[in-house]
Amino acid sequence: MNPPSETGSPSPNPAESPRYRTAGYDSDAQLLEVSLGPQHPSTHGVFRMNVALDGEDVVKLKPVFGYLHRNHEQIAEQVSYLGSMPYTDRLDYFCSLSNNWAYAAAVEKLAGIDVPERAEYIRVITSELTRLVNHTSFLGFMLSDMGAWGTVLMYAFREREKILDLFESLTGSRMMGNYMRFGGCRCDLPPGWLEQARKVVDGYPAFLDEMESLIATNEIVISRTQRIGRLPADKAVNGSMTGPCLRASGVNYDIRKVDRYGIYDRFEFRVPLGDHGDCYDRLMIRFLEMRETLKILRPALRDIPEGPVMDPKARQRNLRPPEGEAYARVEAPKGELGFYLISDASDKPYRYRVRPPSLINLTLLEDLCLGEKIADVMVILGTIDIVLGEVDR
């Protein structure tokens, strides 16, 4: 029986697809079934995997979701368009401002609203700072998943706090920004904010160097990540992998470059790509992305123009977009975050759908883990970088 290739014609019998081949274990051997989670220190929340083990090798892995299913979509269909904005903060709670942007962009598309230039700059600055927060905490959690408890996480959170201070003085809350509005941003930058932000951005390369010297050539990190969980490019595309994990497999697809939404075409930055698609690439690509992010932040903080931050014509309360639908997406730190809205011309969305990158990136988790050791499952899961608020919504 020839397994059909991933890009070939659709297989009529799903049992023949390569993923449902069991990875060549001795069928007489006793399999050990382990349930990892939902309460587990390294599952980043309440994620659960049912794993079947042959010795230490993973032969089956079925993720179980829903332990944090908070019915975001159902609630959003019952509140006004504006009322859903604070809920988007709580999707991926590391990156509330990117979520805000994606949702605002979808409503702007749905209702045809423009955004003033200063607001576009603020959106770029805040969501790139969000990317720094996310990748920094990712490194901390990733390393503590590998057993380096404390140190790296402690350093990462120290840097994160600096950016959270910026967010707090801008949006009023450390994590839940609820900052962007349809047609702009809720309020202008407070006085002195730009200088403070510049200071943080200028201090960041030193921190990245420090982290990199801790991680990049660390023997334990290398032996636990290189050649572990390899993901070929064609499989990643077919499995709808997005974000850093996709680019670590060498696929050049960054929505900031492809869609050129907002004002991203004004900045010069490169899209880092990986060669091997293994855990090490997925880990190191975050470093490179952070350095590129700094390349966006510096000119953005320098060139930000004066002006209004809200489109004066844009309505927030009682917004009734014309009948129709819209799908808008942004490059969130974890991948493609999209919002799909259907309007029936009332003040509530008829259908509100979040395209969660964290959930869809997990589609290939089983493929990555098959044949690896049980201890590597945590590393592979760590490098995919999920947040349960977004996986289960």
Added chain:
Amino acid sequence: MGITAKNFIASYTKPESLITEEYPEEKPKLPENNRNFPFLVFDDDPDAGLRCVSCKICERECPPQCIYIVQERDENGRPVKQPKVFDIDISVCMSCQICVEVCPFDAIKMDQEYELSSLDRFDPLIHDRQRLSKSNEYYHSIHPAEAAAVDAVLAEKAARKAGNKKAADNES
């Protein structure tokens, strides 16, 4: 190791490396925009001076629906522009500030109080009108710039109203 040692030594030598905040002895200095739960602003008198006119816009717009308002009525049963009951269930409130944004009278603002944990989950977490009413001076003390701007807007409104009234008097 080297990096750990460097950070360890820096925590003794460099003041900016001393990042631990000595709460509760030393309270954090919150930025002006910081928000936690809403409160109601009154001018001068905590009862009559309440800016809230019980228009119920915030009640309607609150995404988790945690505000409950009953309008005051006078002896004849006619509605008065005052809330009789104004309850906010802070065990539901998500500090989103939408009530503040939609209020046309600048009557509801965000407080910065956060030491609210309690042993009882029911009564202490429902803030009633008495608990919510705070003076304009208090508002100035936590959001100085914003409060000054609001005062200016309100003064302008009052002046315009007075002007309109004068004009109407002159006409008649």
Added chain:
Amino acid sequence: MNALSTESIAARVREAVPEAEVELIPNKGPSGQDSLLIGAAKAVEIAAFLRDDPELRFDYASNVTGVDWPERVVKERVTATEEVDGETKEGKKVVETKIPGFLEAVYHLYSMERKHGPLVVRLRTGDRENNVTLPSLTPVYRGAEFQEREVYDLYGIRFDGHPDLRRLLMWENFADYPMRKDYTPPDDYEYEPTPHDAVLEKAKRHQADDGCGKGDPA
């Protein structure tokens, strides 16, 4: 962004896949994202064509979701001439059209290779109760696997040919489809200090249970 119009894609599909039912559904809103309604019978072939055609190369299924359209009555006012007492009168008349309910699966396809998209593809079931089976596109797009499971979980569309169709978010023996518009949530409104509208009605029913209470001064 999209050099290929949805119209021309529809034409190509009709040409390449014989007997394909493809209908263009225009989007009235300002976003201008039109969609293609494709028939369930040839859906897998159409998807494979969209993925493999060198011009189109929609190799990436970004978003899969369900939409519930319950049975509804559309009221339209039309001007009609009527003969009343021998005189011809022009009057407005309300015409009611009944649209039967159905469930819809919506796919947003992009091309990573050629960097275009989105192409919105819709599939519709026959009704909302018995005839709820659609072909699964997971054999073509692996990325649709969990999302189709989610649609099955929340809307109750059965995907034929899906390798592992189980509930994704709710527990296994959960009986309802909670994202449908006519879902009734369980009654747990015993303590509602700030109730409104529907919640108020439900909370009142619990208040009636026992007479002793704090009491509202109102």
Added chain:
Amino acid sequence: MAVDEGLKSELSKQGVFVTNLRELHNWGHKNSLWPLQFGLACCAIEMISATMARYDLARFGAEIFRPSPRQADLLIVAGTVTKKMAPQVVRLYNQMADPKYVISMGACAISGGPFKEGYNVLKGIDRYIPVDVSIPGCPPRPEALLHALMNLQEKIQADQLGPEDQAETAECPVPEFGEHDLEPSKNPGVWHPPQIRRGE
């Protein structure tokens, strides 16, 4: 018990500290709480922040987060408890070592919070297990968690050493997944909401 407060403070000024077994035990207990490492949602991130350098939960003796419930005596329910998760939370609570305490952190854990209208969201973990301290906020600042911890320490200080406090806490029944909802939908032994009359 025998020494009154006035005499005690007088003695302590002289450098003599008088205590009794109960106070000593509670003092030791309150300053060595072992929380369960158990994050549910957004609030868990603030909980982690509280343990990190900036806020440093270790100053309150509660930094040893244990991944196993058997080694923990403080459950911080940090985040939304969904109906799918609720049986697991109750089970974890049952497995914890006595005497045990529960802090419900954030709006969602207290009452379901902003998500309370959801079909899969439990309206407060106190429907199934007894809660000692509730922290409102969405999410509460790390300082608020520290404040709650101090509240809890005060409560522990007042604990009795008598047989009623030392007795093992009764196991809370674990709810089962039903066809429409959890069964039962609450534990009447621990959940006593006050009646509030509205809309009359």
